[in-house]
Amino acid sequence: MGHTARVSAFVWISAGSLAAWLWLLLCQGFFWRTDVRLPPRRDLDDWPSVCVVVPARDEAAVLAASLPSLLAQDYPGRAEVFLVDDGSTDGTGELARDLARRHGGLPLTVGSPGEPPAGWTGKLWAVRHGIALARAREPEFLLLTDADIAHAPDSLRTLVAAARTGGFDAVSQMARLRVASGWERLVVPAFVYFFAQLYPFRRIGRRGSRTAAAAGGCVLLRAETAERARIPDAIRHAVIDDVALARAVKQGGGHIWLGLADRVDSVRPYPRLADLWRMVSRSAYAQLRHNPLLLAGTVAGLALVYLVPPAALVLGLAAGSWATAVCGGLAWLVMTGTYTPMVRYYGQPLWLAPLLPFTALLYLLMTVDSAVQHYRGRGAAWKGRTYARPDTVADEG
Known part of the structure; x- marks a missing residue:
């Protein structure tokens, strides 16, 4: 029995x-399908102004592989980069200035907000400072991207064209993470798979759907949407800030899109299981x-x-x-x-x-x-x- x-x-x-x-x-x-990608780039009659905000804390090890790709963006409109040095101790800010001098390209401003006050995560405090600097330029779009993300030369053009033609308030791409070590090969694809299972990309882009998520490494956001949703102030204490941002945009009636990237890559290594x-x-x-x-x-x-x-x-x-x-x-x-x-x-x-x-x-x-x-x-x-x-x-x- x-x-x-x-x-x-x-x-x-x-x-x-x-x-x-x-x-x-x-x-x-x-969720298991991997065909949610940005459409082929379309040319626009007029290209809106864009400010790129890069929060960076102790990123000297990866900055040389990422920042030049932003400075070299082939963008027909006005664009500039604001790198916010979030209390780095490894010379991140000075390295950024040196890379701009050597590579040229888009204008670069390096700022520093000081230590975050109580109730703020360091990254979002840096993003707030970067957005404040960018507002003086009155951009139509903000590109929020991490310091370890390398962009193909036409990345900004493709993101802006997708947002304009698709009527999106936020367009985000899940950067392709590094898969070089054995542990990265075993763990990293599953990380993205599990994320897509929690937040199916097709549902995120559907109007009326409550599913909301973004990938913090690459988020193109309308400046007026950020102001209306009080980003980042409204999400200042969120550890999972990309999902919080997407929810704030959607709760404010915004239309968002998230998909897998073809030519946006993370250069940060995670060689060991401990990493x-x-x-x-x-x-x-x-x-x-x-x-x-x-x-x-x-x-x-x-x-x-x-x-x-x-x-x-x-x-x-x-x-x-x-x-x-x-x-x-x-x-x-x-x-x-x-x-x-x-x-x-x-x-x-x-x-x-x-x-x-x-x-x-x-x-x-x-x-x-x-x-x-x-x-x-x-x-x-x-x-x-x-x-x-x-x-x-x-x-x-």
Whole structure:
């Protein structure tokens, strides 16, 4: 009787996992497809003015690979770059000036806002200072981009043309992250895959949809939209600032778009697992609103969706329960199939796709570690600053 009950429980759990994957495959905005990209660039009759705002803190190691790409933008209208040195100790500001002298291109202004006051994250305080400097130029658009992001020469033209022709208030591209080390190949494509699963790109761009997200490394924003939505003041304490920005724009009636980038790349290396672990864990619990119940639900959900399929296949075969094995195997097959487009997008070998359960286990542990660090009072730590109790995007007013 006990053995039969255990087998029956395995069957139901594996069937639940398969049902979850069928729902994700068909009903979650086709999140697994990687064809949400900016349309081919169109020429405009008149090109609006744009100010590029780059918050930078201790970015000397990557700035030489990113800032020249912004200065070299082939943009027909008026454009200039404002790099905000957020209390760097590695000479970021002086390096930026030197790169501008050597490379030329768009005008560069380097500013420094000082330490952020209470209630502000350092990045958003720097963004606020950069937007304030830019307002004197009265731009139509602001490009908010991180200091580790390299842009193709026509990136700004393509973003502005898409915003103008599509009637978007914010256009954001998920920069292609670096995948050079073994750990990057294993973890990075899954990072983008999980993000798209939470925030399906097709739903984000649909008018009337409540789904809102952006990729903070590359956000083109109408200046009047930023002012109307009180960005960044309204989201000043958000650790996950890109999602908070998108929600603020959408709540104000704005139309946003998010997709994968073709020629916008992150040059920041994450060669070791520890580097990737910090990247994920610093904000994972904030994403869950620092709610223990949401954490428990997330852990259970990750286990059911990602860990049960391979376990059910192995245990089902071992116990002679073909129903368990078939449900587990089919769920793992669907999982692998939905992950394959992202693996291809990153140019990685397809044998990595079936390893997604292992990567999901790492993300589960990173999420738990994020909660542990929060309750130890360490909160979200980044670039020498610790935000002990960062608020979540759901709390933005």
